[in-house]
Amino acid sequence: MKPFEYRSPADAAAAVRSVAGNPAAVFLGGGTNLVDHLKLGVAAPDLVVHVADLLPAGIEELDGGTLRIGAGVRNSDLAADRRVRERFPVLSQALLSGASGQLRNMATTGGNPLQRTRCVYFQDVTTPCNKRQPGSGCSAVGGWTRHHAVLGASEHCLAVHPSDMAVAMAALDARVRVLGPDGERTIPFTGLHRLPAGTPERDTVLEHGDLITAIDLPPLPLARRSAYRKVRDRASYAFALVSVAAAVEVRDGVITDARVAFGGVAHVPWRAHRAERVLRGAPATEETYRAAADAELADARPADGPDGGNAFKIPLLRRTLAATLRGLVREDAR
Amino acid sequence: MSEITVHVDGTPRRLTVDTRTTLLDALRERLGVTSPKKGCDHGQCGACTVLSGGRRVLSCLTLAVTQDGARVVTAEGLAAHDRPDGERPAGGQRSDDDGLHPVQRAFVDCDAFQCGYCTPGQVVSAVGMLDEFARGWPSAVTEGTRPPRLDRAEVAERMSGNLCRCAAYVNIVPAVQRAAAESGTAAPGAGVAE
Ligand SMILES: Cc1cc2nc3c(=O)[nH]c(=O)nc-3n(C[C@H](O)[C@H](O)[C@H](O)COP(=O)(O)OP(=O)(O)OC[C@H]3O[C@@H](n4cnc5c(N)ncnc54)[C@H](O)[C@@H]3O)c2cc1C
Ligand code: SF4
Ligand code: FES
Ligand code: FES
Numbered sequence: 001m002k003p004f005e006y007r008s009p010a011d012a013a014a015a016v017r018s019v020a021g022n023p024a025a026v027f028l029g030g031g032t033n034l035v036d037h038l039k040l041g042v043a044a045p046d047l048v049v050h051v052a053d054l055l056p057a058g059i060e061e062l063d064g065g066t067l068r069i070g071a072g073v074r075n076s077d078l079a080a081d082r083r084v085r086e087r088f089p090v091l092s093q094a095l096l097s098g099a100s101g102q103l104r105n106m107a108t109t110g111g112n113p114l115q116r117t118r119c120v121y122f123q124d125v126t127t128p129c130n131k132r133q134p135g136s137g138c139s140a141v142g143g144w145t146r147h148h149a150v151l152g153a154s155e156h157c158l159a160v161h162p163s164d165m166a167v168a169m170a171a172l173d174a175r176v177r178v179l180g181p182d183g184e185r186t187i188p189f190t191g192l193h194r195l196p197a198g199t200p201e202r203d204t205v206l207e208h209g210d211l212i213t214a215i216d217l218p219p220l221p222l223a224r225r226s227a228y229r230k231v232r233d234r235a236s237y238a239f240a241l242v243s244v245a246a247a248v249e250v251r252d253g254v255i256t257d258a259r260v261a262f263g264g265v266a267h268v269p270w271r272a273h274r275a276e277r278v279l280r281g282a283p284a285t286e287e288t289y290r291a292a293a294d295a296e297l298a299d300a301r302p303a304d305g306p307d308g309g310n311a312f313k314i315p316l317l318r319r320t321l322a323a324t325l326r327g328l329v330r331e332d333a334r
Numbered sequence: 335m336s337e338i339t340v341h342v343d344g345t346p347r348r349l350t351v352d353t354r355t356t357l358l359d360a361l362r363e364r365l366g367v368t369s370p371k372k373g374c375d376h377g378q379c380g381a382c383t384v385l386s387g388g389r390r391v392l393s394c395l396t397l398a399v400t401q402d403g404a405r406v407v408t409a410e411g412l413a414a415h416d417r418p419d420g421e422r423p424a425g426g427q428r429s430d431d432d433g434l435h436p437v438q439r440a441f442v443d444c445d446a447f448q449c450g451y452c453t454p455g456q457v458v459s460a461v462g463m464l465d466e467f468a469r470g471w472p473s474a475v476t477e478g479t480r481p482p483r484l485d486r487a488e489v490a491e492r493m494s495g496n497l498c499r500c501a502a503y504v505n506i507v508p509a510v511q512r513a514a515a516e517s518g519t520a521a522p523g524a525g526v527a528e
Contacts, residue, residue, distance in 0.1 A: 006336060006353040006399045028397070035395045036376050076389075080471040085479050096474040100495020101463055103377060103450070105389045106396070188335070223502055236474065236494035 001038050009049040013180050018049045021179040022208030024089070027051045027211060028081055029111025030074065032171070036131050037116070041125045042132060052108050059083070063312070065219040068177075071110030071212045075165065076101070078109060088217060089262040090133050090226035090245045093170035095231045100237050111213035113166045113176075113192060116203060117159035117267075118239055120144065130156045138200075145305035149267040151297075157200030158303050160264055161193060162239050167263035168228055169215065170271045171245040176213040179219040180207060193268035200267070213216060222249040222257050225331060229324040231316060232262070240264035242317045244324040248279070255279045255288065255329075260321070262296075265313055272296045289322040296321075342367055345410025349404065351398045358393035359381045361403075369409040369454040373497070381498035383455040383462070384408050390462025392412045411455030412438060412461060437461050437513040444509035446470040446501035460510045463492045467514070484514050 009015045017027040025047035029032055056070025057180035059081055067087075068080060079095035080086060095104065121139035128137035140148055148158040166189075167192045174189035186286040192227045206212075206258050226247035232238040241261035249256045258279040275292035281289040297318065302311035342361070347365055358375075361367040373393045374379030375418045382394040385407040393406075430439055438461045440446070447453045450506070467484060475491045476482040484499035489507045498506065 001354045004353055006397070007523070008400070028400070031397060032377055032392070032395050033402070035397060039375065052400075076466070076471065080466075080469070085472065087381045091473065092420075093474065096472060096476075100380065100394045101492055102380060102383055102390045106391050106461075115386075179423065223438075236491050306526065 001041075002037075002046070004045050007047065008299075009054065011054055012051070012211055014047050015051050015054060016179055016181060016209055016211050018047065020230040021209070022047050023208065025049060027110075029071075029108040029114075030106035031100070032107050032113065033111065033115040037123075040123055042123060044067065044274065050324075051110070051211065055108070055110060055211075062216075066145040067217040069215045069217065071108060071177075071214055073109045074105055075099070075109070075112060076104040077106040077163075079104065083235055086224065088168070088172060088220070088223045088226065089215075090171060090223065090228045090247060091165070091168040093228035094230075094243075094245060095166040095230060097240075097243075107213055109165075109274065112163055113189075114204065114206075114212070116145065119159040120147075122159060126140075131159060131196075131203075132197070134201045140303070140305075141164040143305060144307045145303040145310045146276065146307050147241070148303050148305075148310055149266050150300045150302050150310060150317075151262070151270055152159070152195045153267065153301070153303070155202070155269065156195045156198055158195035158202065158268055161203070161266065161268055161280060162264075164228065164230060164243060164263060166193070166239060166269040167243055167261045168245045169217075171247060171259040171261035172217055172220055172223055173259070175216040175218070176212055177216065178206065178210050179213050179259070184213075186216070190269075191270045194258045196267045203267075220247070220259070222259070223247045224326050226258050227324055227328055227331075228261070228318055229321055229327075230331045242313050242320055244317070245318045246321070246324045246328060248284075248325060248328045250284050250329055253282050253284055255282055260292070260296075262321075265300075265317060265319045272321075274298075281324075284325075286322065286326075289325050290318070292325075293318040293321050335485045336402075337470070338399060339396070340401050340403075341405045343406070343408055349436055351400050352462070353397070355379075355398045356394055357384070357386075357396040357398045357406070360398040360480070360523070361393060361406075367408055367410060370458075371455060373452065378497075379452070379455075380459055381452050381455040383459045383496065385458060385462055387519055390425050392396075392460050394528075409438075412457065416459070422525075423483050435461065436517045440509040440513035440516070441506075444505045444512060446505040446509035447498075452496060452498045456493070456498070456506060458491060459496045460513065464514055464517070479510070484511060486511075 026045040055072030057072040062067045127139045230243040247259040262270040275296040278292040371381035373379035
């Protein structure tokens with residue numbers, strides 16, 4: 001591991017100044033991704049600025065009912081919060097489906113959406129990877145792709161975003177509060193991550209020195225009926241092959257409103273707007289769930305690979321979407 | 335290099351560390367506290383689990399410099415008799431005449447290990463987990479907002495961050511349930527079931 005200087009500044013503004021002033025500086029949240037990357041050589045900063053303890057660690061209810069989640073709130077505390085469990089069960093479930101008890105006690109609300117892909121080639125510095133080393137090539141093209149993207153990938157990168165929490169946040173119309181060298185701004189959560197196109201080295205729209213200070217969850221009454229369903233290679237402590245975050249409102253057997261997002265299938269937590277448009281106003285039936293999946297997956301492109309590739313993700317995602325919606329509709333009928 | 339003070343199993347320990355040193359390496363290589371084990375060094379096995387500020391965390395993914403002033407408890411320090419400051423053992427439970435924490439006692443009684451390499455991490459993780467359970471925290475297998483019961487599925491899910499290469503799980507789960515039942519850690523309204 002390359003030597004680095006460590007700083008633990010007093011406040012967010014000082015942390016932003018430290019990182020903005022040094023192109024080789026990074027923020028350290030809970031460290032569950034960054035410390036791993038320091039060991040692997042995937043990250044080699046010369047300044048590490050600890051922010052986990054200086055960022056707000058509480059969940060505040062604003063006038064109008066928005067929940068403001070401090071970026072220092074640990075994943076376990078967020079999942080256990082009573083208001084989150086009642087109003088946004090999909091978020092609590094997504095968090096609890098991720099990582100392990102120990103990791104959730106460490107991981108922060110700010111660090112979780114910024115964790116980097118688990119693509120094995122990205123994590124192995126001996127293999128070419130456009131995300132780690134722009135222009136070096138993508139080892140996943142023609143390589144192992146079981147865990148790679150079927151939506152929105154480019155020839156330069158097939159990686160998927162690994163976060164479960166981010167999928168729920170994308171479905172819930174969350175907003176990200178950012179403090180940068182030029183001051184504060186708010187961006188929609190669905191605008192935080194970007195597709196790889198020709199520059200897979202950039203996971204998000206954030207600029208160097210931008211610090212996430214909070215994530216806001218505006219009131220969304222239909223989210224009381226919401227769920228997260230994750231499919232993986234083992235029952236627990238594994239990343240998603242595919243996952244679905246969904247919320248629905250049903251009246252007299254008709255879906256009046258819906259929010260849907262997919263995980264494990266794209267470089268971003270994939271908000272399924274096309275599926276939502278099919279669902280709104282349609283009867284809550286298996287045909288509707290199928291049509292919603294058809295609409296969203298029309299442009300899905302599987303990747304080949306010596307491991308059999310990832311074409312299995314498309315039917316798996318269809319069934320996972322239907323199962324999630326079916327479960328919610330049943331719950332709604334209670 | 336940074337100078338830090340970490341309270342390890344009740345004793346303040348002052349040391350100078352390279353900023354790259356993990357808490358796991360500081361404990362094992364610098365302070366001679368070898369109960370936290372290095373299984374994978376990448377957050378994937380749980381063998382290095384310790385309590386920091388009363389919560390279970392992975393010492394292999396924690397930089398030692400972030401732990402200045404922290405209270406760290408390892409498997410060695412779980413039982414009160416090992417602790418010079420005479421504090422109650424972690425999890426608020428009493429140790430027995432052999433100086434074992436109730437979770438350690440249950441692991442012995444249930445034969446919840448083979449080689450023992452994962453055991454200190456399992457035991458510390460179980461202490462942290464039982465405390466989370468007592469506070470009413472849900473898990474991925476908890477239904478709705480009802481208080482969970484510490485059945486097999488709940489224990490397996492909550493302990494999934496601790497792998498056992500010997501696959502002693504069939505005895506680890508009952509050991510954790512026994513410790514919960516005997517210490518009354520189970521939350522009010524929550525039952526312990528097979
Ligand atoms: C074995 C294992 C299994 C896992 N399984 C899952 C899983 O199933 N599902 C899942 O979703 N996740 C999983 N994770 C990943 C885990 O959830 C993330 O590592 C964690 O959420 C990252 O948060 P952190 O605070 O530790 O971030 P850090 O590791 O501290 O930082 C991550 C990145 O974000 C940057 N950063 C941190 N905080 C901020 C901030 N406030 N503003 C701007 N930049 C910031 C850092 O510079 C770094 O680039 C797993 C991890 C491990 C090790
Ligand atoms: S898929 Fe993306 S992250 Fe993986 S090797 Fe290719 S460029 Fe790198
Ligand atoms: S050694 Fe820390 S999790 Fe394996
Ligand atoms: S007892 Fe051998 S690894 Fe668990």
